Amino acid sequence: MDKNKIYEIIDHLRPTFEVASRYVWENPELGGSEEKASAYYRRLLQESGFAIHDVPDMPYAFYAEYGAGKPVIGIMGEYDALPGLSQKPCAAKEAVVEGGPGHGCGHNLLGAGAATAAIALKDIVEQEGLAGTIRFYGCPEEELLCGKVKMVSKGCFDDVDFAITWHPMSHTLVWDGAALANITARFYFTGISSHAGAAPEKGRSALDAVELMNVGVNYLREHVIDKARIHYTTNAGGTPPNIVPPNADSWYYIRAPRMEDVKEIFERVKKCAEGAAMMTETEVKVVLENGCCEIRPHHSFADLVQENLEACPRPEYTEEELDFARKIQGTLDPAAVARDSALLGTSNEAPIMPKAGRRDLYLDLPLTASTDGGDVSYVAPMHMFAAACWPAGVNPHTWQAAAINGTTLGEKGAMYAAKVLAATVYDLLTKPDVAAAITKEFEDSKDPNYSPLV
Numbered sequence: 001m002d003k004n005k006i007y008e009i010i011d012h013l014r015p016t017f018e019v020a021s022r023y024v025w026e027n028p029e030l031g032g033s034e035e036k037a038s039a040y041y042r043r044l045l046q047e048s049g050f051a052i053h054d055v056p057d058m059p060y061a062f063y064a065e066y067g068a069g070k071p072v073i074g075i076m077g078e079y080d081a082l083p084g085l086s087q088k089p090c091a092a093k094e095a096v097v098e099g100g101p102g103h104g105c106g107h108n109l110l111g112a113g114a115a116t117a118a119i120a121l122k123d124i125v126e127q128e129g130l131a132g133t134i135r136f137y138g139c140p141e142e143e144l145l146c147g148k149v150k151m152v153s154k155g156c157f158d159d160v161d162f163a164i165t166w167h168p169m170s171h172t173l174v175w176d177g178a179a180l181a182n183i184t185a186r187f188y189f190t191g192i193s194s195h196a197g198a199a200p201e202k203g204r205s206a207l208d209a210v211e212l213m214n215v216g217v218n219y220l221r222e223h224v225i226d227k228a229r230i231h232y233t234t235n236a237g238g239t240p241p242n243i244v245p246p247n248a249d250s251w252y253y254i255r256a257p258r259m260e261d262v263k264e265i266f267e268r269v270k271k272c273a274e275g276a277a278m279m280t281e282t283e284v285k286v287v288l289e290n291g292c293c294e295i296r297p298h299h300s301f302a303d304l305v306q307e308n309l310e311a312c313p314r315p316e317y318t319e320e321e322l323d324f325a326r327k328i329q330g331t332l333d334p335a336a337v338a339r340d341s342a343l344l345g346t347s348n349e350a351p352i353m354p355k356a357g358r359r360d361l362y363l364d365l366p367l368t369a370s371t372d373g374g375d376v377s378y379v380a381p382m383h384m385f386a387a388a389c390w391p392a393g394v395n396p397h398t399w400q401a402a403a404i405n406g407t408t409l410g411e412k413g414a415m416y417a418a419k420v421l422a423a424t425v426y427d428l429l430t431k432p433d434v435a436a437a438i439t440k441e442f443e444d445s446k447d448p449n450y451s452p453l454v
Ligand SMILES: [Zn+2]
Pocket: 105, 143, 396, 397
């Protein structure tokens, strides 16, 4: 089938895409509570002719399957939102619900784009009588960095030959090995309560322990690899200052380019916690909440995606959409917009990246966040690419991104991504040599020691 025909099939599904994306955007649900979104996609895929499969103990995860035999190709969709990012689709910071959740990472676009590609592929497989199984994976809890790790752990990807997904961004490029591995852990300190004025000598402060642990970790930063990132917050630091805090905790993310580095740093962070507990005569309980791996590079898979990113026509925008994009840029730091614009080849006239980036652009724009999709790349050849849905300068997890994700501006980028997903999967189904080369590269570089952390 000509690729233009695939793009046409996706274009015909535009209303289906739009309704799904807007429904999820208008009903933002945090990771772990994606009841409406998962129900919506289950119904949509079922009505489109897919068989739905549950995932044990994960009510908001599922996979939908069409076709038979090999290869089994998984298209992964996400749908969770972020706390505090409620935002109207306008170019000023204005919440729909003050303090409510919002789609600042664009998972409404991500999920709807992925589902649209899966539905289109069902039609294509049917029309051409192709062998193979198309799966849409409904993946909750991405923002908690654990949904897909749990699904890998439950064997959901065991028979998958290729997995693919995408992410809305301000740039269009392949991520050939990306994201940082991450461990999320909580440190619960327990001390002894006392009157802070009348009998401080009888108290042992858990908050002191949290502070001393953080001081220790901040010195540790000097002695870990350059690309490691360690960040923390606290949820509990005591009550009024006249009570020596008997309970306090800290919540840590530890990231690095490879999981083995993360594990090593985590052991040293634990020593800081134990040292702080010793200094303050408190006790510490460490809870490893979850962990996700980096995305492993699969060069031949990235080559195929790059080809399809370049072949697919970029969206055309109306003057109104471009004006909205410029207004959004007007709310950002002008220096950051100028820097990103230079890198992405955008201008005031064309504020959204006009074409796919060169094959190695990801090296200049490394993804230093983490994603639970990394674990999928350990069990199957997997690729996640970025598609420009936002003007240069906009970053994920911001109100600006949340605003755009509820508009046609963001939707056009997601429709482009759906076309690239469908075209790439079509190649995997119809070009056995290309598929075999990707499989070989994966098998040759497979990590035999991998096991999911949750
Ligand atoms: Zn995110």
